[in-house]
Amino acid sequence: MIDPSEALASAKGAADRIVKVKRLNACLTPIKELRKSLVAQASAAHPSGVLYGMPVAVKDNICTLEFTTSCGSRILEGYRSPYDATAVAKLRAAGALIAGKTNCDEFGMGSSTEHSAYGRSLHPFDKTRVPGGSSGGSAVLVAAGALPAALGSETGGSVRQPASLCGVVGIKPTYGRVSRYGLVAFGSSLDQIGVLGRSVHDAARVLSVISGRDPKDSTCEERDSLRLPTVPESLQGFVIGVPKEYFPQDLDPAVRRACDRAIRLLRELGAAVREVSLPHTAYAVATYYIIAPAEASSNLARYDGARYGPRFDGSEDVRALYRTTRGEGFGPEVRRRVLVGTYVLSSGYYDAYYRKAQQMRALIAQDFRNAFDRGVDLLFTPTTPTPAFKAGEKLNDPVAMYLSDIFTVTANLAGLPAISVPIGRIRGLPIGGQLIGQAFLEDEMLEAAYALERAVPAGEEA
């Protein structure tokens, strides 16, 4: 798009389509405010930008100058950031339009978008089901056709899992590929901003724009932005490993069938497929649920009602202010994780939990290095153990909810790039397959994803 009138039309079209899917509760920004802002952004956007006029919604835990940044939490209700996250600033500089803030599990803690203080988002194909989470709102807007792409964020699979459940593409880049500046922290050593797109290309070109060095984030790598690969003719020369631990005996047979079909297609594209073993996989969820809450307990300490956000108590005693603000401002899942995190960092328990989890994390990362050292370029696994589940089904069973991230948390623990691509339908519901790449080799991973996306009949029953 070059013509400014097209940017304006794009802005208005995006607003109209978001209104149409309002009942899915995916966008938290009031529609009047959104429309007004989109029009203003379209007239101010730089026509030479590579994403000129492209509407991109942003998960509610990523700071934007316009709209509130509430992280799906009451504790930041009405909070407006005085600055743009680096990823958002880069989108803006590329001419993209920030198309509202999307619903999510509070502070990214959840796998269903049911843990939002602003109500659950609905699955676009079945209102009784969840869209996954925590970046559920972003996945829904893309899956419902309102937008070509949206930003999400991941700590343990929060982009890939909803992408799988909603039938869209979800990319989590290598840790350090995209600046975290302005991403409201949950588990800082695991968090990355990711992209949900209706195609590999849409997601990849947004990722390319938001990637690259940032002097404001010490954990962001000193690298140029990601180069977009071309769609390959074949996957000749690629070695794709299939880790056996990701295909347990009790895996949903339909998920297994979908994966088998995808693997067959990868072979037909010319890739060499071989079974590999990542022996510490069984410990990944437990490891994750020590490290992420530990970091969260510290990252969320700042929400105390003293400086910003609502206060839930008028008492003069500062301890009472903390208790009520945090007690009432945080939802039950956030409180649970803050408690767990506080516990595992406490003196006397640190060695038994946090330190041990860090050691296990190193072993999990080593598993991947070993596989890659043996000539494997990429790994293929299911993204999620099941398609979208019913709302309320896992709400009172945190462990069942946590297990929906069983195939995604490892990439976060190891800091590796991973992508979920739709590979078929199960009883009408989408399911994704996952490619895990080597650190900072997103381009190879994207090449394989392009080929898989093109070959796989994503709309067909597996």
Added chain:
Amino acid sequence: MAGAWETVIGLETHVQLRTVSKMFCGCSAAFGAPPNSNVCPVCLGLPGALPVPNEQALKLAVRAALGLGCTVHPRSVFARKNYFYPDLPKGYQISQFEQPLATAGSLSYLSPDRGVATATIQRLHVEEDAGKSLHDRFPKQTAIDLNRCGVPLIEVVTGPDFRSPHEARTYLLTLKQVLEYAGISDCDMEKGSLRVDANVSVRRAGETTLGTKTEVKNINSFAYVEKALTVERDRQIAVLEGGGTVAQQTMLYDSKTNSVRPQRSKEESHDYRYFPDPDLPPLVLTEEFIAEQQTLLPELPAKKRERFVEKYALSVTDAAVLTADRAVADYYEAVVHAGAEAKTAANWVMTEVLEDAKDHADGLRVAPGALANLIGLVRGGTLSHQAAKRVFAEVAERGGEPRNVAEALGVVQVADTGVLAGWVSEVLGTHTTEVTRYKQGETRLLQFFVGQVMKASRGKADPKLAQRVLEEKLAS
């Protein structure tokens, strides 16, 4: 009372590094700005903001560690110290814990009780400061000023090495001297750029195990260090002599009443839940970086003192006075390099120069070359010592070349025997009784006559020459 007891003290000193900006953001670290004006999303701990280490602060911290003889670790780790307090906007302080920047240093100081003593520096780490809570600014409310939030600090922790409050204070002054010398900090306790907490215990003389310690906080000025520690030491001794036991707790010192009180347990943090800060990669320092900081470290006071004793043949005491302040030491050496005799120059600097500097904020007002010239004029007999002091004061006040100033003041000594003979005749003529007594053997009256000649010449006579002329005249 203290005789049967031995005091054991260790100090934890927080020192603000002299940087333009804060530890993890670009905000000004200046003291005294209007409340909450030097702040940004990073030091306010706003959602999504991230820290980036200040390289200048790291350089100064490494220099401090090297100056204190520490081993600087090529890899250290920033850690979060978690606690809730309104002036701590992130709910944690970025510090270092398991892997500090530096360990195993030492600092020797002149103990008032034991001569040269050595304090072990157990560790030195980098951290950010918290904001300030002002409880007395608004009635019944606490005001928060976050300007100080994120200002770079080092914490210097000694072993339990001090045996008296006086010793602890001497160490602290020596530490201050070293850090000021190296330009690491201005060490101003009143501005809060140097803060000290002390661990205090007592034990029966001869005991080798340590007694139960308390931590003394809120010591706000150098003047209170010794007082606060003495009060706590005496309190512990009284408790023990009364048959009680010392409770391990934090004591707050109140300078107004010169007393300590236990901190309410509510104010104490029980468990800081330290863990490596995931926002900051391990701090990796190259050998070159560390070596460069070593070269940028100036000669430190102890070394300079030794060198002054050796090179300028000064007493240890004089060398200590001259090296107490780096500017004074540099000034002294400049005077010597400009040609003044070392011992005389030392006397001038320790008396006239420091006296003048004490009364004038602009410091060392007479240029080192001018002072060397002035000392030369005394040595060459052109000026008496008394006259030279007048010239010094005049040069300090209004500037100018010492010889010109001396001439303008009319205090250049007269060494012309003819002129002197005139004053001598005048004096002997008006003091005939004393002349008779002198001739009868009261030779100590010679100094009286010299004084009279100086008086008659209004100080201009060269006293040595005057004495010689007097002796000749009186002998005839």
